[in-house]
Amino acid sequence: MDALQKLLFPRANVRGETVVLGDALEQAVVNQNLPVAARRLAGEMAAAALLTAGALQFDGTVALQIEGDGPVRRALAEVRPGYAFRVMVELAAGTDPAKLDPNAKLKDLVNVSGRGRCAFILDRAHRPADEAPYQGVVALEGDTLAQALENYFRHSEQVDTKLVLAADDKTAGGVFLQKMPAEGGKLPADYDPEGWQRLTMFAGTVKSAELLTLSPEDINRRLFWEESPLVTHEAAPHFACTCSKARFDDLVRSLGREEVDAIIREKGALDVACRFCGAKAHYDAIDAAALFTPGVQTQKA
Template identity: 25%
Template sequence: MKDYLVKALAYDGNIRAYAVRTTETVREAQRRHQTWRTASAALGRTMTAGVMMGAMLKGDDKLTIKIDGGGPLGPILVDSNAKGEVRGYVTHPEVDFESNENGKLDVRRAVGTDGLLSVVKDVGLRDFFSGQVPIVSGELGEDFTYYFATSEQVPSSVGVGVLVNPDDSILAAGGFIFQLMPGIEDEIISKMEERLKTIEPVSKLIERGLTPEDILEELFGKENVKILETMPVGFQCSCSKERFADAIVGLGTKEINDMIVEDGQAEAHCHFCNEKYLFTKEELEELKKEAK
């Protein structure tokens, strides 16, 4: 099954909901960055939340999430957009711990709880929208829930999960976000509070083969869900050799000449996708001409 996202309404428009399967997306991130199990879970949860948050945008809008909780993982960075494209990396991919007291990957210990979750949105205006909140859990689902409630003043619930095999490969990944609309009845809120106490972890639902539509039906009941739209999602990086070439030109002739004299070549590395681009001496000479 390919990864995709579903946008929906529940309870006659009183709840806005998103659900997504990101197994292949997180699998690609793990392959590119060779993340160990706990690092994979933290990066995968962040990417899953990021792709759903991107789906809330429009057109060419995009956003960047940074999570820096002071833990051994270091900062996690994720970019996403309104087209279902997401990319991300963790500063220290070789992080793993024994399972926590609940028998689960100890994401909290890896992420840390002394720092901030930051979101910067580029919606095509001169100024970016930015919001940040303290990390309250380190498990990330609760942290994104707190972000929506505090920074965007939208009561929300965020569930994100990643199951990782003993050999570090990704077994299942996905998530949901639902948000309460103004004027929602207390009875519906109480129903959802009770449902969140009993529903299986979202990664388990994905592992059982449930689709994003099925996850929403598990949350709200089939009769209460109205599907609005589905869209494919996947790992996609915007880097290219041409972009790096433009950046090298921007350094100016002196810097480019230093590269030619000292190394005879240059290598550019994209942190987001781990691709490397080699520029030969001849290519650098051409870029130096452009810089003039």
């Protein structure tokens, strides 16, 4: 099951979302050969990025990245319009996947020294080449990814957010609540000042097993049936990678002719692979020469 449902709680002036990932998450990580702990992190990252993208309604790519000095050096999830997503987890050099504790926490995975970073990158559609994507970066603080992202929104965006995430090695799910700004500086006439506290309390009661086995509709019904939320949107998140032969060519060109030729002389060929989906491209000496010859295109992948 891969589904997302967006809610609105008008009297509390709160928006909410619930997401559940199954087959799409498996497609996203199947070629990365990740140990269980890293697959769980990938699931939480994908769920969190989808929930954030849904709340922002941003016309472009929303990326969530965390990095640090643990066995996991970096994790990145990207969401594009239409809830197309991809996610990757990069292990640090020298990490033995077989020795990674399946139940390792965020600090043990990423933030061993406490110097980890958390970032959201917003890259709008049709962005001019001379315009940089927006990037918000804060310290990676919290015992869980959900806590770290709540801290991000509190410190970077100054908005109260409640996030609950769960993942195993096959599925992931999450519940997201966020206060909305008062429209025109005014709250609804029937505004419920206790609504936020009550909703976050309800969200905090959700069990991991529910997030990993139930549909968003069933989860929301169990959590918020007393609040009569409005369902504002439903979607089906899906895995889709943006890699292509043209992007591989650009990557190889960026190394420069001298370095590419040196690699091919030493190894016989240059092989590149997408960290997200595992797609590969192979360049021999003829391919490399064509890359650096104006007007000539390579054909092999």
